[in-house]
Amino acid sequence: MGQRIIVAGASLGGLRAAEQLRAAGWEGEILVIGEESHPPYNRPPLSKDVLADPGSPTEALAKLAFRPRRSATGIQWRLGARIGSSNFATRTITLDDGEELGFDGLVIATGLRPARVAVPGPLPGRHVLRSIDDALALHAVLRPGTRVGVIGSGFIGCESAATAASLGCTVTLVEGRTGPMERPLGPALSSGVREMLSNRGVECREGVSVVAYRGDGSCTGIELSDGSTVAAEVIIEAVGSDANVEWLQGNGLDLGDGVECDRHLRVLAADGKLVPGVVAVGDIARYPDVRNGSSARRVEHWATPTDTAKIAAPALVAGLSGQQPADLPAPLPTFWTDIFGTRINGIGSPAQAEEIRVLEGDPGQPHTGVAVGYYRGNTLIGVVNAGLPASRHLHYRQLVLDAGALVTS
Structure with a gap:
């Protein structure tokens, strides 16, 4: 067997x-196992275009x-197919149905799942937004006049609040400890x-968090830490x-x-030693920020x-061939979002900053054009x-690239 x-x-x-x-020259078997029944698809549009107008499930996918x-x-x-467990000593994984599969190399790409708000109250009416099925279920209940409470003001929270408002819903955004996308x-x-x-009609509640959901059988409101209550029959937890x-x-890893x-x-x-033949990619991987030290x-x-796949895959192939991986450029983080038609682009590692400087425009009016360093x-x-x-955007991207080259050289 190969x-x-x-x-x-x-x-x-x-x-x-x-x-x-394959690009790194691996000619052996590659078996990709995924819990969702859908083939790989693009997730960022879920909280924007798909949530607003998905069409049929087939069209959306x-x-x-x-x-x-x-x-x-x-x-x-x-x-x-869901992977239930793994054993690095025997080089096997076990699926939930009991099937055991052996491997020579393993790529960990199981990603993330949405966190939930752990407070008392009914479950019906509460939604998350991670999969296409989540987006379709949420779209079905977003109707003009529907009272929507969005919990959390990160990217998904702000995007889904904007989309719900654009559909005519009455939207309250519960920000939590920080402001919209503040980190x-x-x-x-x-x-x-x-x-x-x-x-654009979104009520933003600053500096408060959820202490309980109200409702008999289904959510009708949100109790907040300042003692107030927000009426909402649809809750989006972000x-x-x-x-x-x-x-x-059970494999001796630091999974904190x-x-x-x-x-x-x-x-x-967990002891800092390499695990032979195992790499990780995507947002489950915790790796050094080489660009910023x-x-x-x-x-x-x-x-x-x-x-990360461009780095991890050749490193895995090299390791299975008994070779050392090549030194490749460190990833440059990038992100983007759209809020009511205003595109916001991020480059580098803003959350690691010690100082913030306005490079052009007015940050209080992002829609008019602004850049912050x-x-x-x-x-x-x-x-x-x-x-x-x-x-x-390309100009500022190059500035960040040039600055990173000075740090890592």
Whole structure:
């Protein structure tokens, strides 16, 4: 029997890993296993275009589905299959139905799942937004006049609040401890996003959190930490994510925040030693920020699966061949969002900044065009721009690239 690499996870990270394994010269078996029954699809539109107008389920999936590269031939797919456990000593994984599969190499790409709000109250009426099925179920209940409570003001919270408002819903955004997207944007630009949301009818409740849901059988309202109550029959919980690492327990890994890796995305044991023949890709991987010289962290952006697969796949193939991986450029995190038609682009690592400087425009009015720089010392480590043409976005991207080259050289 020939050698087999199992890719655990069949979303974008799993697809890109399989493609990159072939590109790195792997000629053995590649088996991709995914819990969802759908083939890999694009997730960012779920909280925007799909939530607003998905069409039929078939049409929605057709719009989002990825097509594997032509060079990625001979890949086997097992969809609708959940991995229950793994044993690195015997080089096996076990599916929930009891089937055991052996591997020579393993790519961990099981990603994240939405965190839930752990407070008393009924479950019906509460939604999350991670999968296409989530988006279809949520779209079905977003009707003009529907009272919607969005819990959490990160990307998904702000996007879904804007989409629900555009559909004619009465929307309240419960921000929590920080303002809209404040961690990656900083307080000034976050305040500008809040103004954009408020001007389009979204009620933003600052500095409060949920203590309970009200309702007899189904949600009718939200009790907040300031003692007030918000009426809402549809709740969207957008309070972050948890890494899907349970199937990896018992292998001596540090699973406190995803899966710890080295700069080549090779998985490390809790004692810091390399785990032979195992890599991780996507937002489950916790790896060193080589560009900024900071500690290992996970990056939950759309480009992360592709960027990490380009490093992890050749490193895995090299390791299985008894070779050392090549030194490849470290990923440059990028992210984007649309809020009521204003595109916000991020480059680098704004959340790691010690100082924030306005480069152009007014952060209080993002729709009019603004760029904000994020610095550690005097080094530019990130830029967020909003409402600017593509040429300005490319300009700031190059500035961050040039600054990173100085740090890593």
